[in-house]
Amino acid sequence: MNQQSVPSALDTADWRRRVFALYGDVREATDRAEAHAIWRAGRDELLARHAASPLPVEERDVFRGVQIGDYQPQLRFEVAIDTDVEPVRWEVPSATDGVIPFTRIGALHLPAVGDLDVWWLESYGGGVFVPVKDALAGARTYGGGRYLLDTVKGADLGGDFREGWLVVDLNFAYNPSCAYSPLWTCPLAPAGNTVPADLPVGELTVNSTHDPEVQSA
Template structure:
């Protein structure tokens, strides 16, 4: 399973590299949707357990107004966030800053403090538990390749809510995932990105 997971991550890194190379964000979204769909349905390390009968995730229509190229506001108090894990012990994060998204709300930007480090931005919206995963979704997780770009040296991130995706624990209890904290919860509904199927 370790080599399968390594291959999954390699493919995710390659997918996001292709996404960042697209000039049109809507086209980049189509590339992402096709690539993620294939990985979830076919890859041996997919968190989807019943892949033979899985039709792929439902993805909301692209909304260009939900894409932001924003500065990270670092004028925040330092906060440590520790997430207990069934397999990896405690996963430590520290708050790097916050991004302000007009008409949406604020999201904390976290830095993974364990080996290798990485940026992490989850989001939980007003549709959580109905049309979106109850624990929130991920926007950026650079340690695993989910990176939409931005000028890091200038302290900027591309936050595109259309690329919100479910953590692995949304598919299987075998996985333990950091879920969006209160500071990454917004009061608006975000019917974009990866959705929860309507029953």
């Protein structure tokens, strides 16, 4: 039987502080492979040891890290945000936070990969959110898609919002919390964040994945 401790508000606040710090270290690293190694180690440490980890309690002691694809430098992009898009609204129902509202604010055109919608979280605090679901979803990558950027929670690889461009590195795609436990509700990649390319990079499938529910925008 899975045991899942509910993290306290302070545990969650500390988790987010550590994620912000981790991505700060990633942005400061001058070597991309080193930045990727920093991120990988930091993610594994949080998942294995932190009180707010989405891993069920009984899995943490035996957790040895998420399977990660080899770093592929051609999958890192410094890309302009195409803001000439219809501001589609996307509402995601959740078990704990009510309806989570997003508005599409742009699109990213990634050569040899495909297009990804850029979403703005309309809840308090706001933030840029970019998920991705690739052709390997359900086989080598999580079936509901993974996250690239989620700035309200600290997952920010850099760029200049004022100038309208982002760093998008698919090697840093990571599994949402619902990949580890059905107790978590996560926004899953909608149609505009589904690409035809195989992306065997970033966090791949995990031992305790859970079937995602389809969400559309």
